[in-house]
Amino acid sequence: MKVLLARLDVFAGRYDEALRKLAGIVPHDLHFTWQYGEVLRLLGQSHYRLGDLAEAERIFTGLHESAWRFHRRVARTYSVAIPKRRDADPDEVKRCVAAIKKDVEEQEAASAQDREGRTFLVLPVSVDPKSSQFGLESGLTDVLALFLADVLHRDTPMTLVQDRVIHEVLIDPGLADLLSTEGGQHVLASVLGARYVIECRFEKVGLVEGVAARIMDAQSHEKHLARPVDVERHTDVGAAVHRLAEALWTVVQETAESASDEPVNDGAGG
Structure with missing residues (x-):
């Protein structure tokens, strides 16, 4: 009992x-x-x-x-x-959190050039026990943001901002209010120089649990959903993270190709 x-x-x-x-x-x-x-x-x-x-x-x-x-x-x-x-140096984490708070207060954003590449960050996972029993029991809710950021940084051309400390920085209670709203997430991305903000959530359809990921382009303010990844009792956590990373990288590539195909308005009259 x-x-x-x-x-x-x-x-x-x-x-x-x-x-x-x-x-x-x-x-x-x-x-x-x-x-x-x-x-x-x-x-x-x-x-x-x-x-x-x-x-x-x-x-x-x-x-x-x-x-x-x-x-x-x-x-x-x-x-x-x-x-x-x-591996994250606690002193470096504290300095980074303090710097973020200072830059937010002073509205000190990274330059546009700093955000032209494929820089990104992954937000901590918010947990709803009703939709994430497997996630909670397996530990996936605890490690998803950490593992996903690592795979994207290592296996794709995307670059994780503040890669040595970013996970510990983002789970710092002092930044919770900033991360709780989309506006705050935009500010955080601007301060850290991250073009892409990735947010994951667990969802349940019938008896099937899955992980869905949304990627926000902080430059264009566009949001895109990656293909969900189903998880269940016998799912290997590492394999699930790799499938989600592949889905996100596909979204980044497709949106980049779509943007490059858009006609350029040169201001000429018709």
Whole structure:
């Protein structure tokens, strides 16, 4: 019963309460081996979402030994994400957040030239438990923005702005209000010199969950939707991220081709 209640707490974002319920549970308290794997998953995700990366890493290391394939996949996902997040220098993150706030207050935008290329950023994923059960349980909601930015930066001609620290910067609570509105996202893109702003959301149609991505061109203010990617219990997180990256890169290429095909108005009379 404690595990079930803790699971509901995690879905609702009550991570401290989940940790309290799960404290002290050991394998022989449970009827089945897989249940302890579920305890470790919930503990690890709660610590991760509370920002305790060291404890989360310790727990997910233990989850690698789970007999259940799903738990091993979850452990592998976080084992990749945690070192990526730790690589961000906390002092550099603080300086970047402070600089963004200062530039926003002073309305100091990047030059148009800085935004002519394929620079981009990926916003943190907003979570609705009703439409993202797989996303929450698998960890995809936690790692999607981080992994997607990495794949686009590495495998396409797109360039992630502030690539060493941008994920930690964007999840900083001090920027939450700025990211909550489309106008704020435009301002952020302008300040950081990002041409494209990518926003992902989880959606559910019937029993099928999927990830949809919208890409906004901060120069033209046009918005385009990428082809959704279905996810389910046995989906590999890395494979899902790569499919979404391919869909987004296709959108960027198609919109660039469409723009180049538009007739140029030279002002001549007809």
